[in-house]
Amino acid sequence: MREFAFELSLCASLESEREAVLSRQLGAAVHGRRVVDVLLVDPGPKFDERAAITPESIPDAAIEADVGPGRARYWKDAFDCHPDRAERAMEAACERGFFERERRGGRTYVRQATRYPDDWFCDLVAVENKPDLDRPGDLERQLRTDVALGLADRVVLATASHVTGAHRNRIPDEVGIWRYHPETGEREVLREAEPLAVDEPGIEIIEEHPGRTDVRVVSAERKARARRRLAERAYGKGWRTFDQPPCARCAPDGDGVPHCEWKGRAVRASDECGADCDGHEEAEPADVDADGLRAERTPWEPDPDGRARRQAGLDRWG
Incomplete structure (x- = not known):
């Protein structure tokens, strides 16, 4: 089982099982380099308030900016980051309805259109996919870094392999283990994951060398900001970020996952489909309403009231 097909099947299965926001392939580091395969974001008490703002991510720099819902501020005075990053964040926050802007004397002033709800998410669950444990790669280091x-x-x-005692010995005790069967969608919890100390400082493994490991301490405050940024992303x-293949032999299944009848499995259009494939038959990619599927199956809101209000008032800023 290729990891891409395994990952999409697992996402579709988890989406049908629980009321959560799912996403794939997200940067999950503070100082180093780490990409989490799948992230589940469990809604918190103020999830509806967050969903009412925008279906898109709110830039972290805009959330951190010294901008409130009261008096508008000159945007350059409100950010404590590189001017280019500040400008990108300001523009995105305005486009997505988190900021409102007005012009005074040739300058742009901004205020929050709504307060940011800090408690919109509860738990974050990171899933590392490794269908074949006989080819572990950097699995042990990655999981130690996460813990x-x-x-x-x-x-x-999450794995499709039979999990032996030797496998368990290479996996940190805090990490849960799922055995997932893509053919049936059955998921066995072989070991429950232990809660991690998200409110305390953490140690980020940056690089490992023979006889030496480079680490950095991450404060609890820095972790809280990184968690919020991860949840926002x-x-x-979402998780349906893949293209549909331009091939007559490929069609989306009920979850929107591209399935190739010639290969007999899900395929990644970017590197498995095209003239180099012996089974390729040129055709227009299938039209899949990924947002519709996501809205139907998760608490994500594609067209919140806040977005409609913003669109109605766009002519004010012409």
Whole structure:
């Protein structure tokens, strides 16, 4: 089982099982480099308030900016980051309805259109996919990094392999283990994940060398900001971020996952489909309403009231 097909099947299955926001392939590091395969964001008490703002991610720099819902501020005075990053964040926040802007004397002033609800998400569950444990790659180091940093509330390993005692010995005790069968959608919880200390400082493993490991301490405050940024990216991105193949032999299944009848499995259009494939038959890619599927099956809101209000008032800023 290729990891891409395994990952999409698992996402579709989890989406049908639980009321959460799912996303894939997200940067989950503070100082180093780490990409989490799948992230589940469990809604918190103020999830509806967040969903009412925008279906897209709100830039972290805009959330951190010294901009409130009261008096408008000159945007350049409100940000404590590089001017280019500040301008991108300001523009995105205005486009997505988090900021409102007005012009005074040739300058742009901004205020929050709505307060940001800090408690919109609860737990973050990071899932590392490794269908074949006989080809572990950097699995052990990746999981040790996740546990030591403690950015997610829980970390889980998902595999299609039979899990032996030797496998378990290479996996940190805090990591949960799922055995997932893509053919049937059955998921066995072989070991429950232990809660990580997300409210405490963490240790981020940056690089490992023979006899030496480079690490950085991450404060609890920095972790909280990174968790919020991770949740925001997941909310805006979702997991159906793949293209449909331009081939007559490929068609989306009921979850919108591209399935190739010639290969007999899900395929990634970007590197498996095209003239180099012996089974390729040129055709227009299938039209899949990914947003519609996501809205139907998760608490994500594609067209909130806040967005409609913003669109109605766009002529004010012409």
